[in-house]
Structure formats: structure tokens, C-alpha cells
Amino acid sequence: MIADRIRSMSGFHWLALFCGILAAWTILFLMAIPAEMRELNAIYGADFWVSLCTITPDASGFARVLLMWVVMSAAMMAPTALPAFATYDDLARQAPGAKFSALVSGYLAVWIGFSILAAALQMVLFQVGLLGALGDSRSGFFSAFLLVVAGLYQFSPMKEACLSKCRMPMTFFMQHWDEGPWRNGLRLGLTCLGCCWALMLLAFVGGVMNIAFMGLATLIMIFEKLPDIGRWVTKPLGLVLLCSAAFMAAYAL
DSSP: OHHHHHHHOOSHHHHHHHHHHHHHHHHHHHHTSOHHHHTOHHHHOHHHHHHHHSOOSSHHHHHHHHHHHHHHHHHHHHHHTHHHHHHHHHHHTTSTTOOHHHHHHHHHHHHHHHHHHHHHHHHHHHHTTSBOTTSOBOOHHHHHHHHHHHHHHTTSHHHHHHHHHHHOHHHHHHHHGGGOHHHHHHHHHHHHHHHHHHHHHTHHHHOTTOHHHHHHHHHHHHHHTSTTTGGGTHHHHHHHHHHHHHHHHHHHO
16 A cells, blocks of 8 residues: 555656755755865855854844744655645545645645744744754753653643644545645644644754754654554653653753
8 A cells, every 4th residue: 555655656746845855855954064064165155054054133144044944844844744645635636626736835834934933933042042053952951941841742632633633634634625725735734733843843952953853853753643653652752852851951950
């Protein structure tokens, strides 16, 4: 069944989506290159990449941080929604007028909205000294606080409700099919936001431009949304996060 589903992802819209995901991860990789390598102007155009990755307390600084969050959200969240996208694609074959691009656009619109809020939060935290110029936490207690919030949220009814919808995309789309692809995309994006916002904010702990953290978080969020595996991930992950918070707080004393 998995092999059949993979073979069915061969249309132009799938190629465009996969190319977009690959491009986003490529940009993130370039942005995450160590500072000494960014200075190799002949290879990477270091002035652009360094300025893109560094916060300055002005409008242009916010624009750079916002672009970073938009790319990061697209790279991390689009792969987690592939089962839902594939389900919609299967249904759309029997319903002319159901536009795959509109669904994806609605989904990404939600995460662009999240990126605006996350970028604004990062600017505020930077100005009060809780984050460094590259978006990494400068306070052990602040890191512990974020880990506690994320850990407790893993046990919340809201998290479970959102995950249940992500794990059953067929039921989700059948309930809201008449609303059209754009609104279905918005609903799907909001549902995924309900699943993942707390884990995404842990970027302030792992480092906003830490490619290893982003890769690990993406895999965790993908596994959480799988119906057979997810229930074995969510609550154990919550315990790990809470234990990490306790360790972080003790280390900060």
C-alpha cells in the first residue's frame, strides 16, 4: 500500500511540492553553515547569508527573521502533512475542481501567519536579552520554561484532538469537503499548528538555525502524525521534555 501511494505521487503538482521542500531544506542548510564558512564570499556570498541569519533591532532585521521562519516552517511542516496531502489528492481525482495547489496554499498561509508571530516573538526576546543574535537561548531557566510548556502540552486534550484529526485525514476531509480546497487547507494548517506549535518554539532552545534540531524535530512531528506509531511517541516525548526541563533548570542554578 505504501509503495502504491508513493508511485501515485508522480504528477506535476507533487514534483512542484517536493522541489519546494528540497529548496527550503537547501536554504536552511546554507543558513546553518558555520560562520567561518559563510565568510567564503566566492562560494556562498557570505554577506547575504550572515546578514540573513543575524538579528538587528529594526524593520530590515524583522524581515530577515521572518523570512527565516517562513522557510523553516515550510521545510519542517510540509513533510509532516504529506499523508494528508496524498489523501486529498486521491479524493480530488473523483471531484473535478478540487485544486491541490489551493489546499497547499491554504496550509502554508497558516504557517506564514505563525512565522510572523514567531519572528515578532524572537525580536522581543532578543531585545530583552533572552535570545542571542542567532536565535539561541541565553537563559537556562527560559529554556527550561519552554521545555515545560512543550512537555505539558504533549498531554493536553487540545494536542490529542489535533493529532486525532491529522492521523485520520480521510475523515477530516470528508467532514469539510464542501468548504473547498482553500478552506480545507486553512483547516488542515490550523490543525497541524495545534499539534506542533510548542515543538516549533523549542527552536529557541535548540537554536533557530540548528539544522540538526530542525531535522530531529521534523522526524518527531512526522512520527507523531502516523496512526500506528504516533500514540507511542506523543506522551513519552512529553516525559522526555519534562525531564530535560528539570535537568536544564538544575544546571542553570
